[in-house]
Amino acid sequence: MVSITDVAKKAGCSATLVSRVVNNQYGVSEKSRQKIQAAIDELGYTPNGLARSLVLKTTNTIGVVVDTLCDAYFFDLIQAIEEEVGKLGYDVLFCSAGNSTEKKSSYINFFMQERVDGILIYGSALDDKKLITKLARSHFPFALIENDMGSLNVNNILLNNQYGSEVAVDYLFQCGCRNIAHVAGDENRQAARRRQKGYLSAMKKHGASNIMILQSGWSEEEGYNTLKEFLSTCRKADLPDAFFFSSDQTAYGGMRALLEAGIRIPDDVMLIGFDDDQPRNHNFSYVPLTTVRQPLSDMGKAAVDILISDIKEKKEIKEKKMFYPNLVIRQTTRKEN
Amino acid sequence: MVSITDVAKKAGCSATLVSRVVNNQYGVSEKSRQKIQAAIDELGYTPNGLARSLVLKTTNTIGVVVDTLCDAYFFDLIQAIEEEVGKLGYDVLFCSAGNSTEKKSSYINFFMQERVDGILIYGSALDDKKLITKLARSHFPFALIENDMGSLNVNNILLNNQYGSEVAVDYLFQCGCRNIAHVAGDENRQAARRRQKGYLSAMKKHGASNIMILQSGWSEEEGYNTLKEFLSTCRKADLPDAFFFSSDQTAYGGMRALLEAGIRIPDDVMLIGFDDDQPRNHNFSYVPLTTVRQPLSDMGKAAVDILISDIKEKKEIKEKKMFYPNLVIRQTTRKEN
Incomplete structure (x- = not known):
């Protein structure tokens, strides 16, 4: 690193004078200032920011x-x-x-x-x-x-994640759904837990007794696998009216599994996600997803x-x-x- | 901020002793070390990293x-x-x-x-x-x-951007194209200039005399506008065999303008982009794009x-x-x- 002494030597002046120029202080003639600035530019000198920060206490x-x-x-x-x-x-x-x-x-x-x-x-x-x-x-x-x-x-x-879920479930009830499953997200995330809580409180509010929670994660892969496994054991006649997913990525995965199984969206089953996110996998035609948008x-x-x-x-x-x-x-x- | 003196006061010892613990130095009994560490944890003391960096000269x-x-x-x-x-x-x-x-x-x-x-x-x-x-x-x-x-x-x-363009134009010649237009990118970018240079050198190598450069930018919007404007003055019979775009985003924009004009890809015109990038606009069905991939x-x-x-x-x-x-x-x- 170039030091203040190197600059002083190059400019033919004292280190104190260089320091005054660096710190925009008085007491330097215009001529000296120009000579010192030229030396700073030529040598590529950078004032020692750490030392300055210690004094100035701000970055x-x-x-x-x-x-x-x-x-x-x-x-x-x-x-x-x-x-x-x-x-x-x-x-x-x-x-x-x-x-x-x-x-x-x-x-x-x-x-x-x-x-x-x-x-x-x-x-x-x-x-x-x-x-x-x-x-x-x-x-x-x-x-x-x-x-x-x-x-x-x-x-x-x-x-307010809980509120977001309540709005989603309320809307599914307005759409005529009664039998609504929740595909839950990453258990270690507070947001996923609150979203699940919102699903439960909204279902309770509407007097729904058919609580169904499928534990999944927040990735598309997990959503796909969760729904694929669910569909392997569920007869088409027993499908829920709707799935409310803890995240849009989970929903995109779930949508892929549903469409692959020949289930029509929204005719056979309705879907809502959470986040207002875009699919990452561009090799599939997704149905534009109803979702809960975070600002x-x-x-x-x-x-x-x-x-x-x-x-x-x-x-x-x-x-x-x-x-x-x-x-x-x-x-x-x-x-x- | 909590200072080393605060820690010393809490632990009932000298600041020097606290400093020894912080810097992993000898001369502190295990009992004192534990007491000091407890005080550090309780007060949330962070050693002054800037001062240490000035000494250690590394981050x-x-x-x-x-x-x-x-x-x-x-x-x-x-x-x-x-x-x-x-x-x-x-x-x-x-x-x-x-x-x-x-x-x-x-x-x-x-x-x-x-x-x-x-x-x-x-x-x-x-x-x-x-x-x-x-x-x-x-x-x-x-x-x-x-x-x-x-x-x-x-x-x-x-x-090697120039090489990338040469490979793309060579391939278009192998595909039977002779009349190849280049949709050039951001003039202020070295990469865009080199890509254009590669197009010119490859065209020259193949003895093509029909050089056609449409100046555009690297955004989808610019690609769309450039092609839309070009198509408004170009009869379908006079279309080039292929467009080689300076970036994939430009190519996605251009592809949108071409498809909207009823031009079939690759039947009527072939396209190659540069970057191996994904479209950002998800409301359009893009044809999977042949491209030059950067590692x-x-x-x-x-x-x-x-x-x-x-x-x-x-x-x-x-x-x-x-x-x-x-x-x-x-x-x-x-x-x-």
Whole structure:
């Protein structure tokens, strides 16, 4: 690395003078300033940001930890975060921790070491509770998206998953369905549990006694396998009126198994998913899916606003903001007139 | 933030002793170590990483600058980088600079300030040349993916775009096409210029005199508009035998315009794209596209290997590695027997 001494030597002046130019301070003649700037440019000198950060205690940067950067579903969230951060004069670094709490913890620690001013953490892994509880004690600014930490004093951007499921099941009842099965998602995800809870409460509200839960996961593959297995034991006459899936990917997998078995959608069975996501498998003709849409873009924007106001004001009481998903009606449901 | 003094106070010992525990040094009894660790955990103390980095001069982290994180096309690259970095015991931070050289420069500066050990820069914007030339003088480890910096002494992972186009045009000749038009991409991208150059050299090699270049961009929209405009002035009898597009997105747009005009693919006209990318618009039935595939995953892995070996060995002469794309034959071309 080029040091401040190298620059001073090249410009034929003292290191103090170079430091004044780097830090935009007074006491340097225009001529010296130009000579020093030329030396900085020629040598490619970069002021030591870590040392400066130690003094300035700010980076104007936030860090974002997500489970994966390789899922098109998150584009709305990433774009909203980038836009809002830019508007507020910050930069943003992203990293993905897979489903590893250990890795998430390691990235958070790295960010906290004065490399960013605050952190956004996306995801609803139940395993994260311990990590978040510890983080809350550190007084380092952060905000959680999606993972509901209950009464814990943390900035929390939430989606009402239970409400989303209730809206979906209500609509299936309006469509004339009575016999509605739920294809449940990843058990280790809070969101999947809340979605299942919403299914149960809506079924109870409508006085439905025929509760049917097929445990699956959130991937297309799991949805496909779950429905394929179910269909191998279920006579066509005993099919539910509708399947409410815990995620759109699960629904796309399930739809594939149903269509392959010659079951017509929505004539024989109606489907609703959750997320407003796109199919990843482009070698199949999907029926446009009725789904519960998360306002990911609004959530990303709110998360940035809450985090940056916490960075600036060091709030004692953290903010919680709840978002409500809405139903997007497409062609896998049909309402009776 | 919790300080080392807070921990010392809580544990009833000196700050020096806490520092020894934090830095895994000798001279602390097992009993004291446990008491101090308990205080660290309870208070959520994080050792000051910047101060430590200043001493250790290493972060075990690399930074990656891309144009966008919101393009599914880059998933192969991102995944390969994450996997390889993980194998070598490093972490990775991503940021996107849009098409702004200024923003790219700002992120690179931020990373260079001892926040990461090295940087990967993806993209082929011609405007970046000045920035890269300056960066090369700084002796900070970095590697470029895609942007060919010629004789500049930098780590450079390259794709032979010209070769890719030649392979595509050769194949169209094998399919019996003689009258081949090129739909050119973003003029400000080196890759787009090289792809056009490849088209020209292959046409020349085959002795074709009917050179036809339609200037377009790399987006689906631009491809659609370019072809729509072209078709409005071109009689069906005067159609080229084939279109070779500078990118798959351009090709998907062009395909949409062609199919809407009642032109059959590949019967009336054959198409080849570049990138092996998926359509983003799911409301249209695309013909599976013959294309030139970039080995993005191999390129990402090689970039990480070259960068990390440079970080470790501080090489005087930087590495260049050229990758060759290959043709993937699908249904928009048909070979004569």
